[in-house]
Amino acid sequence: MSLILTEEQEMLQDAANGFLAENAPVAAFREVRDSKNPDGFCRDLWKEMANMGWAGIIVEEEFGGSEFGYVGAGVLAEQMGRNLTASPFFSTSVLGATAVQRYGTAKQKEQHLGSICDGSTLFALAVDEGPRHRPEHIEFAATPHGNGYKLSGAKTFVADGHVADKLIIAARTSGDANDPSGITLFLVDANAAEIERTHTPMIDSRSAANIKVDGLEVTGDDILGEVDGGYEALEGILSAGRAVLGAEMSGSSQQAFSITTDYLKEREQFGQKIGSFQGLQHRAAHLATEIEMTKSAVLKSLQLLDDDFESASATCSMAKAKSGMTAQLSTQEAIQMHGGIGVTDEYDVGLYFKRVHVAQQMFGDAGFHADRLAKRSGY
């Protein structure tokens, strides 16, 4: 398979590019931020995105989706990364849809996929329990109760958890805290009385929630995938999330870089365009090279998710690591090369810097993935 977009995917890219530049540019994101919009995104925009088939981008047509696969999701995420578009796309259309479509029962698919596609139900994935991503470390307890379980525990940094209608919670049904087996996924109603959600605005002006669950009763119908075998599903969902976050960060890297090179071509100091200084040229050329490497890594991981989902895990880790490093470099350099204006709130590059930092932390930063890959390769 060629490592380039198909004609159809390119058309999607053009459409996304046009729509977002028009309807969700960085200015729109600022408005959401400055108006202290409690959702952290614009609901009308999300509805429009759903109408265009974006909310169901990976969902099969028989459930109302547009079936563009993960490459399609990445194409959209990259453009969202360019425009800093805030929406529940990632938590609902990538994480939620992957969870239900790949690991849900026929009944769960019937029940949820349609409402993911039309944008009416928002999902969030609750996995981490501390500030650093450690998906195999789960203490959140699911204890047998009657015919089902009782859930109790706490989760942090549940992206869009404050607005979600449904939560997918990774809980422990057996084993000790670091045992990958013994984890089970539950799909529950986020508005249940036993769930307490604390809105945690993040530095990128997006929102997450800390959640506390105290004795929520669930039945077998609420289980997503296998009892005690949820880690595999969790890995699959995380892989998809990592690749798509990689695409988003790739888009942010490209845009921050493009803003920067425009600036280098126009700003004068010492009577010359600063872009003519070799000290800046070489750093820009290095960054351009890293951005090319990142594009390849991201596209490969998305293609693998579509082609052979089960085998994509390591590749998604690599894409997340590479895109994270590049995005960090790109946004750091964007600020530095702009000089003073780069650290003002009024100028956009700082917004990219902040978003990329949060996206890096989400589902493992470059160090986490380097460690994971090393372990996998036997060292």
Next chain:
Amino acid sequence: MSDLEQFRAETRAWLAENCPEEMRDGDITAENQCWGGRQWEFQSDAQKRWFEAALAKGYTVPTWPKEYGGAGLSADEAKILTEERDRINARKPLSNFGISMLGPALLAFGTHEQKLMHLGAIARGEIRWCQGYSEPGAGSDLASLKTKCEDKGDHWLINGQKIWTSNADISDWIFCLVRTDFDAPKHKGITFILMDMASEGISVKPIILISGHSPFCETFFDDVKVPKAYGDDNLSVVGEVNRGWDVAKNLLVHERGMLGTMSPLRGATGPENLGGYAAGEIGVDATGRLDDPSLRQKIAQAEIDDWAYNLTVERLNDEANAGNGLGAKSSMLKYAASELTKKGSQLRMDIGGTDAATIGPDGIEYGSLANTWLYNRAYSILGGTTEVQLNIISKRVLELPSA
């Protein structure tokens, strides 16, 4: 079954039948490749059989037109051939600067007669080519070269010196940049010329490097007479006189493309999996992690970069085949590959500790870790330094202003 699927099935069957087991060891070091040329002797019967089978099929230069010795494969078919060859870890049947550098330049700029004469001989492994570009006073500033080429009616008269001519001592012909006009602006007076290394007046002296061994030579031209035509109209000049820079630039894109596809981290010598190698040398802790956390992190990072790099070679090739030429982006590949190559051999030296720093009774052994590590310093210098590549990316890809 689509045509391409059909082609894949046929290729797989052909490889299974024709690529000897001994050639499927994934060994792609310079020493183990078949280079061809008048002085070439096959290293093994298997190497000879593999070469001959590939030649008969046009697979020494699969994308070249059939009339010039190729198989006329499309880009998609060529990619499948490479994939299938990689799948069984097969070596290339023939490697040569003629294939990777001169050939593409001749295809773009040569006359039909030139192509017939030279491309076929390259495809058949008969002529080994070397490249005469750099001079002692013209390295990164290549266009300031001074080797003098005078028009003497029926022949050219050449005087001057080239340096860093890889394998000049074992090559049959040289493609060379010479100055035909000293009055013109420096890019406008250069001509691209082809010479038989057996010509009277050419002498070659190997250069000893810090690594102890290298393919590099100095090449001297002392009143060398180059006929204007070989046979009826097999011209010695490629492209127009004084317009050799156009040919050279085109060729440099291919050179950078080639230098940029050397699977940098695995490098010339060394194991597939650097981390696994390190674990074997250094050992692991109770949790299975390499017993040197800082080295472990560096290796993992380099493996991620290597992987992203290889995919980028693939992607840019796919883009080029779809009609978006590689152009100045080849400088990105050259830059990334040479830095990564150096990183890989540095890591291998660090893993080896004092063991890797030992030398044999006769000095630094050829093919040793230390030899490769020292030799690899040259990667970010040869074919245009890292700084030159960054300049090219800045100006030609990013279009940043000139000083």
